[in-house]
Amino acid sequence: MKTNEATHGSDENRVSAAEKARARKVYGMLEREYPDARPALNFGSPFELLVATILSAQCTDARVNMVTPGLFRKYTSPASFVSADPEELERDVKSTGFYRQKAKALISSSRSLVENFGGEVPHTMEELLTLDGVGRKTANVLLGNAFGIPGIAVDTHVSRLAQRLGFSEENAPEKIEHDLSLLFPRDRWTELCHLLMAHGRRICVARIPKCELCAVSGLCPSAFKFTALRKSKQKKGM
Numbered sequence: 001m002k003t004n005e006a007t008h009g010s011d012e013n014r015v016s017a018a019e020k021a022r023a024r025k026v027y028g029m030l031e032r033e034y035p036d037a038r039p040a041l042n043f044g045s046p047f048e049l050l051v052a053t054i055l056s057a058q059c060t061d062a063r064v065n066m067v068t069p070g071l072f073r074k075y076t077s078p079a080s081f082v083s084a085d086p087e088e089l090e091r092d093v094k095s096t097g098f099y100r101q102k103a104k105a106l107i108s109s110s111r112s113l114v115e116n117f118g119g120e121v122p123h124t125m126e127e128l129l130t131l132d133g134v135g136r137k138t139a140n141v142l143l144g145n146a147f148g149i150p151g152i153a154v155d156t157h158v159s160r161l162a163q164r165l166g167f168s169e170e171n172a173p174e175k176i177e178h179d180l181s182l183l184f185p186r187d188r189w190t191e192l193c194h195l196l197m198a199h200g201r202r203i204c205v206a207r208i209p210k211c212e213l214c215a216v217s218g219l220c221p222s223a224f225k226f227t228a229l230r231k232s233k234q235k236k237g238m
């Protein structure tokens with residue numbers, strides 16, 4: 001689907017009823033397939049989700065979930081991250097990778113929360129984007145999962161599946177977010193991401209997707225291509 005800079009309302013008219021119907025069928029099938037789809041990061045408050053999401057960049061959710069329990073016992077609030085010793089915090093988050101940038105982002109975003117938002121995580125896209133280490137993906141994760149405000153968080157799984165399923169021809173996360181927002185009702189956006197992430201982890205994996213096991217293969221324009229590719233690799237013993 002192509003996008004332009006027009007408003008959401010006029011763009012929406014450019015999406016055919018057939019495209020929307022197919023998207024909703026895919027959604028329904030994935031919902032049946034993954035009834036327990038939920039955020040993969042463990043958290044107990046919006047601030048903990050912010051910290052976990054910053055740590056999850058270029059890192060598995062499982063690894064982040066191993067690190068955060070100890071981290072949240074040691075640093076219990078934005079103020080405690082602000083007063084953290086940077087080198088000690090780097091060591092605390094080292095196993096999540098990119099630890100220098102992540103420690104810096106944790107301290108800087110915490111300082112911004114303390115100085116500008118009374119120590120609370122704000123709940124608008126505009127305010128969230130003022131925090132260091134927070135881009136649209138993280139902001140949408142927070143809006144959807146911590147505040148119940150619909151948001152489409154385009155991570156690597158959502159991006160890949162949106163393209164394979166023919167929901168978007170774009171590469172830029174913001175454009176993919178826009179395309180998905182035109183196809184799915186607003187109150188499904190957050191859940192849509194959980195479903196696409198679950199499917200991306202288990203079946204529509206990055207390398208060669210397991211189309212033969214896929215519940216939505218009958219509605220997927222990429223099924224034929226990947227099934228042929230998998231067969232050809234199997235034939236060659238790869």
Ligand code: SF4
Pocket residue numbers: 164165203204205209210211214215216217218220221222223226
């Ligand atoms: S048919 Fe294959 S490419 Fe399409 S969604 Fe399923 S696993 Fe992914």
